[in-house]
Amino acid sequence: METRFLQTFLSVVQTGSLSEAARRLNITPSAVIQRIKALEDEIGRPLIQRSGHTMQPTPAGAAILAEVEHMLAVADDIKAAAASDLETGLLRVGVINSALTGLLPDLLVQLRQNRPGIELYILPGMSGDLYSCIIDGELDAAIMVQPHFALPKALDWLLLRQEELLVITPLSVTETDSRAILKHQPFIRYDRNHWGGRIVDLHLRKLKIRPREQYELDSLEAITVLVSRGLGVSLIPDWLPPWPEGANVRRIKASGAPTRDVGILWSRSSKRLPLIRAFVAEAVSAIRLKQSLHRPSAREEALPARSW
Structure with missing residues (x-):
């Protein structure tokens, strides 16, 4: 069974489109159709059908999908071991x-x-x-x-x-004590679902600070932009640049804080x-x-x- 035929079948299922699968595989749409037809002839059942504007697997196609993914993964492992x-x-x-x-x-x-x-x-x-x-x-x-x-x-x-935690503030905030800033300024929190956000939360708990939360976001870039617009302060890791262009903020090291x-x-x-x-x-x-x-x-x- 040709792995390229299996890969073509999987690509059509993943994209829902013959033309998109052809683009990803760098072949023509007619070649995609020919490969699917050859695979269907070998298996003896239709594997792909049109549903509205997308291509979907038939019940037989859906039944073999997991095995196709496994066979392709094994083939990749074999190639990797050989090379x-x-x-x-x-x-x-x-x-x-x-x-x-x-x-x-x-x-x-x-x-x-x-x-x-x-x-x-x-x-x-x-x-x-x-x-x-x-x-x-x-x-x-x-x-x-x-x-x-x-x-x-x-x-x-x-x-x-290792990325130190920073208190970032708008340029209009002149206070230099990081604890005072976190206690009294509106706070934009780094999402606690992120492991980096968990580090921030544990540090705030250690300091026994309950900030005045405004928002909780999962994007460090978005947090930095909001802070630069004067919407609050935040406690974030000092991640590698580039930071958002034009987002001017004050950066104050959070002394005693853990690193990300x-x-x-x-x-x-x-x-x-x-x-x-x-x-x-x-x-x-x-x-x-x-x-x-x-x-x-x-x-x-x-x-x-x-x-x-």
């Missing part, structure tokens, strides 16, 4: 949102230059969701916040960056382990270069607050 010494193959990588702009572009540039045989499928998401995908084998690696619990022995972790630790998580038993190790090495190189370019001067480090 492990060539650094060639597909890696499925999860990335938290703040790393999508702060780290990923530099990492992709380095991979293209140094290891062009590695192809990435990138899944953005929250750390908790990415962790579940690693456990379930749906991802090979994830750039994420370090779990707040002990890792299973089957997983490996490498720290990339960002790194890479992967399975030690992965069949793509050589590719993962190559990816990790490039990520370490990219983060070192990024941090060296954005390291503050001695004068900036001495300031209690500064505009971004």
Whole structure:
């Protein structure tokens, strides 16, 4: 049974469109139809049918869908094992949102230059969701916040960056005491469903501060923009730039606060382990270069607050 026919069937089901599946596979729509017809002839049942404006699996197609996904995953594993010494193959990588702009572009540039045989499928998401995908084998690696619990022995972790917590305020706020700011100013909270937001919440509880909450958002970029517009203050990790253009805020280090630790998580038993190790090495190189370019001067480090 041709794996390319199975992949074509899966692409049609996932996209609901013959033309979109053709675009993703870089073949013509007629070639998609021919592959589906060949697979149906081999199985002996119709697998795809039109429902309204989309293509949907027939009952027979739906019944084999899980097995098709499994067979394709096995085929990918076989290819990865055969090419492990060539650094060639597909890696499925999860990335938290703040790393999508702060780290990923530099990492992709380095991979293209140094290891062009590695192809990435990138899944953005929250750390908790990415962790579940690693456990379930749906991802090979994830750039994420370090779990707040002990890792299973089957997983490996490498720290990339420790991000201090910052109190950010509008430029109009002149107070320099971070605790006073958090107590008295309207507060925009980093979503507690994020592991980074959980770190913020634990620090506020430790300080016994109940801020005057205005909003709770899951986007650090959106929080920064709202703060810059004078809608409140916030406590967020000092994530890698770029920060939102034109969002001028004061940044005050939250003394005594824990850090948000960002790194890479992967399975030690992965069949793509050589590719993962190559990816990790490039990520370490990219983060070192990024941090060296954005390291503050001695004068900036001495300031209690500064505009971004």
